[in-house]
Amino acid sequence: MAILEVHNIEKHFGATRVLEDISFSLEQGQALAIIGSSGSGKTTLLRCLNFLETPDQGQIVVQGKTLFDAADPDTQRESEIRKKRLHFGMVFQSFNLFPQYTALQNVTLASQLLAKEQPDFKANKANILADIEVHGKELLAQMGLADRSGHYPHQLSGGQQQRVAIARALALKPDILCFDEPTSALDPELTGEVLKVIRSLADQKTTMIIVTHEMAFARDVADQIIFMDGGVIVEQGDPHQVIEHPREERTKQFLARYAEN
């Protein structure tokens, strides 16, 4: 069974239709790459999955459970949306680290706040907080940042900041980790270190959706690729097939423009 099924998502901003009839599914442990030019709706799609935007039509199903159904207001209750967001992790283009916290605090803050809501928190406070800290340090080490845990975001390079942001998203153990153009705000020499980390996550069978402009990376890492244009899915399938032998004219044009640059 697919871990994620998206059915017929549609989204308007005022009179502008930004997403139309978006459907796809994702298996556990797979990586899905979404490519397409700016304004094609890729980012809006990720934001819909994270409940930062509310789709006008369609359903979002995770592990067989309908998290969102535009036709069913019961699935849109504010109080439950907060919990539903935890199925997804999100890594933003501009990192959005909390500047007043150290790298480690950025990774552990949300876990600590969630732990406080558990009924047994008071009884085991010290143990729970210690576990969260150990887990946070492990994640930073996994990102190659073991020696940076006490640094504040402004003391880190863009690539390091983005790796902290990945650790922060992983800390809550999301079912599906979403990346919104994770390297677009980075200098070319810093892009590699972030892509390497995402590649290693793919090797560990992390379920991921990656919106990216790095075509070679998408081809090598993804199990499935979607090309979007004008708010619709133009072509989807095997990465090598879509990138090397696209069927649709629009995909060919997009990739040709990319090859020129």
Place this chain on the structure above:
Amino acid sequence: MELILEQMPVVLHSLNIGFLQTLKLFFVTLIGAIPLGLIIAFGSMSRFSPLRWLTRLIVWVVRGTPLMIQLLIIYYFPGLVLKNNWWGSGETGRFIASAVAFIFNYACYFSEIYRGGIQGVPKGQQEAGMVLGMTKSQIFFKVTLLQMIKRIVPPMSNEIITLVKDTSLARIIALQEIIWAGQAFLKGSQGISGAIWPLFFTAVYYLIFNGILTVLLGRLEQKLDYFR
């Protein structure tokens, strides 16, 4: 010079009493205007447009007219127009009227600083909190509040130092603050008359107090300098 030294103890005693009233007005204004400013800031950012426009209209009027006129209107309006001087005629009434005028005036200035501070925190900070499953209040208190405070400390310091000096405007309704106390020796008070130096000397009080405030506020700014 000898005369000044002779007059000094009497004058200082009087100025001290006046400065105490100045300080009282200063602190009461801060205590009232800091929270009221936040309420006005929320009003001016409200999604309910009539409230938003009404708040912005009030802020425009209050910031666009002299505080001295506001003091005069607030103090004299009830007695002259409504024929009911609810402030009474004593020093307490003058103080309350001054405090009302100052709190309202400063709250409007603070509200604009807060608005800038709140809107200056990038939207991405809130979104990062949301995708991490935080509640709205957790996002406000754990994520945005400190960033907001950091942004508003420098402009607030400016306003606070201006407030110290602005309290002297309450002299216009005869509040017995330090300018009033210094001026008394011109007309004659406690056996001293025709002396202008006490009035000039009040500047020393303002200068010293603002010196202390500048150091304290500078320290606060430094304390928040650990992040960008």
